[in-house]
Amino acid sequence: MRHRHQAAPQQAPWPHRVKRQHCRGLADEADVPPAISQDWRSFRAALVAGSRQARGGEQSESNQTLLHLQDPVLGREAVWAHSIPDAEQGGLLLATRQAPEVLMNDGLEQAVVFLASHGPEGSLGLLLNK
Structure with a gap:
């Protein structure tokens, strides 16, 4: 309960939150195709892979070998991380x-x-x- 002489608490300058409905240009979740919203990592990786083919993909065989040695289970998983410009x-x-x-x-x-x-x-x- 706040009394008349107490000031309202001040909001921290960061992090700043904006309600989605007040932002122009942001799509509602209903506007996002189900394939994208359900598996965004695969969707994003496919986009990057498409752009990477144009410039010749990069791969480090030594890193993949090291990963298999350090953690065989993780080494068998599909890669979803990718570089971006x-x-x-x-x-x-x-x-x-x-x-x-x-x-x-x-x-x-x-x-x-x-x-x-x-x-x-x-x-x-x-x-x-x-």
Whole structure:
């Protein structure tokens, strides 16, 4: 219960939530084809695979061999993760061998970052494995 002299609690500046019905251009779930909403990973992987064929797909046989050695069950599963040309909110950023040189920070070798926010104003990520 709030008394007259108490101020209303202030909302934190982040994370910012927007109600879907007030956003223009966002599709309702009814507008999304069932095949996409039920299996979005396969749908997304198919889109990326189609674009990858045009530029010649990338594969690391040594990584696949290592995966089979470390976890045979996981090694037999279908791959659904894929690279994309641009960062996306909700995606994972994986450091490459060049990351320490590019970022000028040896501590970011093999870093995994969850991209919580990404837009013209900048990006916000959470470092998951350091």
